[in-house]
Amino acid sequence: MSKVTLKILAKQLNLSTAAVSKALRDSHEISEVTKKRVISLANELAYVPHPYAGSLREKRSKTIAVVIPEVADSFFSLALNGIEAIAIQKGYHALIYLTHESVDREIQILKDLEFGRVDGVLMSITMKTTSFEHIKALNHKIPLVFFDRVCDEVDTAKITTNDYECGYQATQHLIDCGCKRISILTISNSLSISSKRMNGYLQALEDNGIPYEPELNISYGDDSEKNHELITALMSKPDRPDGILATVSKMTMDIYLVAMELGINIPQELKVVCFSNESTAAILNPSLTTITQPAFDIGKQAATILFKALEKKYLILSEESIVIPSSLIVRRSTIA
Amino acid sequence: MSKVTLKILAKQLNLSTAAVSKALRDSHEISEVTKKRVISLANELAYVPHPYAGSLREKRSKTIAVVIPEVADSFFSLALNGIEAIAIQKGYHALIYLTHESVDREIQILKDLEFGRVDGVLMSITMKTTSFEHIKALNHKIPLVFFDRVCDEVDTAKITTNDYECGYQATQHLIDCGCKRISILTISNSLSISSKRMNGYLQALEDNGIPYEPELNISYGDDSEKNHELITALMSKPDRPDGILATVSKMTMDIYLVAMELGINIPQELKVVCFSNESTAAILNPSLTTITQPAFDIGKQAATILFKALEKKYLILSEESIVIPSSLIVRRSTIA
Numbered sequence: 001m002s003k004v005t006l007k008i009l010a011k012q013l014n015l016s017t018a019a020v021s022k023a024l025r026d027s028h029e030i031s032e033v034t035k036k037r038v039i040s041l042a043n044e045l046a047y048v049p050h051p052y053a054g055s056l057r058e059k060r061s062k063t064i065a066v067v068i069p070e071v072a073d074s075f076f077s078l079a080l081n082g083i084e085a086i087a088i089q090k091g092y093h094a095l096i097y098l099t100h101e102s103v104d105r106e107i108q109i110l111k112d113l114e115f116g117r118v119d120g121v122l123m124s125i126t127m128k129t130t131s132f133e134h135i136k137a138l139n140h141k142i143p144l145v146f147f148d149r150v151c152d153e154v155d156t157a158k159i160t161t162n163d164y165e166c167g168y169q170a171t172q173h174l175i176d177c178g179c180k181r182i183s184i185l186t187i188s189n190s191l192s193i194s195s196k197r198m199n200g201y202l203q204a205l206e207d208n209g210i211p212y213e214p215e216l217n218i219s220y221g222d223d224s225e226k227n228h229e230l231i232t233a234l235m236s237k238p239d240r241p242d243g244i245l246a247t248v249s250k251m252t253m254d255i256y257l258v259a260m261e262l263g264i265n266i267p268q269e270l271k272v273v274c275f276s277n278e279s280t281a282a283i284l285n286p287s288l289t290t291i292t293q294p295a296f297d298i299g300k301q302a303a304t305i306l307f308k309a310l311e312k313k314y315l316i317l318s319e320e321s322i323v324i325p326s327s328l329i330v331r332r333s334t335i336a
Numbered sequence: 337m338s339k340v341t342l343k344i345l346a347k348q349l350n351l352s353t354a355a356v357s358k359a360l361r362d363s364h365e366i367s368e369v370t371k372k373r374v375i376s377l378a379n380e381l382a383y384v385p386h387p388y389a390g391s392l393r394e395k396r397s398k399t400i401a402v403v404i405p406e407v408a409d410s411f412f413s414l415a416l417n418g419i420e421a422i423a424i425q426k427g428y429h430a431l432i433y434l435t436h437e438s439v440d441r442e443i444q445i446l447k448d449l450e451f452g453r454v455d456g457v458l459m460s461i462t463m464k465t466t467s468f469e470h471i472k473a474l475n476h477k478i479p480l481v482f483f484d485r486v487c488d489e490v491d492t493a494k495i496t497t498n499d500y501e502c503g504y505q506a507t508q509h510l511i512d513c514g515c516k517r518i519s520i521l522t523i524s525n526s527l528s529i530s531s532k533r534m535n536g537y538l539q540a541l542e543d544n545g546i547p548y549e550p551e552l553n554i555s556y557g558d559d560s561e562k563n564h565e566l567i568t569a570l571m572s573k574p575d576r577p578d579g580i581l582a583t584v585s586k587m588t589m590d591i592y593l594v595a596m597e598l599g600i601n602i603p604q605e606l607k608v609v610c611f612s613n614e615s616t617a618a619i620l621n622p623s624l625t626t627i628t629q630p631a632f633d634i635g636k637q638a639a640t641i642l643f644k645a646l647e648k649k650y651l652i653l654s655e656e657s658i659v660i661p662s663s664l665i666v667r668r669s670t671i672a
Binding site for chain 2: 077084095097098100109112252279280282285286
């Protein structure tokens with residue numbers, strides 16, 4: 001038997017696929033009569049909506065999984081709190097799985113989750129995930145919602161912040177503060193959040209007539225000693241940068257420590273903006289200008305959409321994506 | 337049938353209970369002949385070692401649970417990394433459950449775990465846990481190891497640091513730096529780590545002939561606004577403290593912010609020591625003197641002992657407790 005798709009339903013009902021999709025999601029735009037026709041045919045043909053076939057099974061585990069790279073990071077720990085706020089409301093447990101940026105571990109965890117241990121999955125991929133078969137396989141079985149580190153290749157809901165705009169805004173702020181040579185620290189070229197922040201940075205440079213210098217783009221890896229060396233090398237150059245945009249919270253430590261070691265004054269000689277949700281930003285020496293992400297809300301929204309998928313039989317998850325804006329909070333690290 | 341205990345085995349074999357226990361744990365102190373006698377009788381009488389009866393079932397889930405109050409805390413996130421380092425080695429998944437300091441949530445989670453979802457449990461109790469029936473019930477079914485926030489009332493392995501000595505050492509350091517009125521910020525009177533730190537503080541005061549003033553003991557609750565108010569009230573007094581020992585990492589923020597708001601200079605007018613594993617301690621304004629706990633090692637040792645229990649049939653977990661010392665790291669917040 002060939003697979004029943006939205007298209008087939010639409011054709012037989014003489015409706016658009018959009019109308020069928022809306023009817024299955026109980027949209028107010030569709031009349032009750034049409035809804036009944038659609039649902040009746042969907043049941044008759046045993047139509048299984050692709051993104052969350054697994055959730056149709058009767059037995060619920062009353063648990064969801066949260067798959068993230070690490071918890072020693074202010075963004076993820078706050079996002080977790082947002083997720084749990086919703087899970088608790090719904091009477092669910094959240095099981096947290098850490099990948100530690102290992103793709104092998106991510107694959108193992110997702111395999112484990114395929115066996116029905118949980119009803120749904122919230123996920124932020126590793127910085128090294130470049131093939132997506134393991135994620136697609138899971139997405140065919142149970143509802144999956146991405147947050148922050150999303151995966152454009154997989155068709156489901158994605159909860160993100162406005163990474164491109166933030167990259168632009170942070171760079172523009174450094175330029176407005178007088179910076180001429182702005183370095184950007186990134187984590188991975190394959191992550192969409194990373195490339196969006198990078199593109200915002202590049203566009204801001206271009207809009208201000210500043211040429212892009214590839215040697216000012218430092219890419220962080222797993223090895224924290226090596227990362228520290230990279231920053232030391234960058235800051236030891238005679239033509240060292242006068243501004244740094246750090247796209248991940250943990251980079252703050254290296255920048256501040258290297259500046260101390262080399263006797264470089266922040267903000268006089270070097271201005272720093274960091275994507276960070278650390279509450280300590282306000283009490284650092286000097287206090288740190290940040291792009292503060294709506295971490296708690298991102299977690300909360302991701303969980304809300306996952307539970308919507310668990311509660312409603314027909315929901316096209318890919319139509320539920322949300323972008324929640326971040327804020328630039330100016331502190332002493334950029335004000336000379 | 338009455339329950340077969342170590343005592344019954346010992347009596348029938350004409351051995352001490354210690355010798356039986358050692359034989360069951362395959363100790364080198366016991367001869368092979370005696371071991372065989374003991375194990376043979378244990379099998380004959382279907383002796384089930386109390387602390388981990390559940391682990392004898394054949395089917396393993398290849399997962400362990402980690403039940404902790406929160407992850408937005410440097411101690412717990414580092415301890416988790418230590419736990420996962422071992423779990424990965426052993427081919428296990430670690431499921432992380434957060435209680436968010438709610439006893440109800442802790443009870444729910446432990447009930448869930450009783451149903452055999454995991455092979456073993458690592459746990460740090462909430463700051464409000466004052467009855468222990470739910471923990472004892474779990475401890476009868478599957479192997480359980482406590483770390484950091486342990487529970488003296490439950491008979492199993494406990495991995496802790498030298499909290500009493502650290503409370504003493506931190507207080508003595510403040511006294512050595514010239515402090516005469518030392519405030520202590522605590523989280524819970526029922527937690528054993530909290531009372532040990534408090535007792536160390538009290539002993540150091542006594543040994544230096546400084547009377548204890550109860551109004552200098554501030555107890556933190558759940559409400560972060562109220563906590564901030566408590567610190568503001570403490571620091572606004574005419575006879576405000578000249579030294580603070582903060583027993584939990586997150587208190588640093590309140591102390592530093594209130595000092596900024598009230599224009600109190602750290603370390604000139606106020607010296608601060610905090611139990612903290614935050615890497616940012618070194619880059620705060622001023623850098624923070626800390627009691628740094630062996631968080632990663634505590635997690636690692638707790639997991640190691642749990643896996644020992646999973647691998648060995650006979651192991652008396654309560655005999656496996658370990659204390660790993662912390663270090664005082666002196667930085668600018670105590671040096672005027």
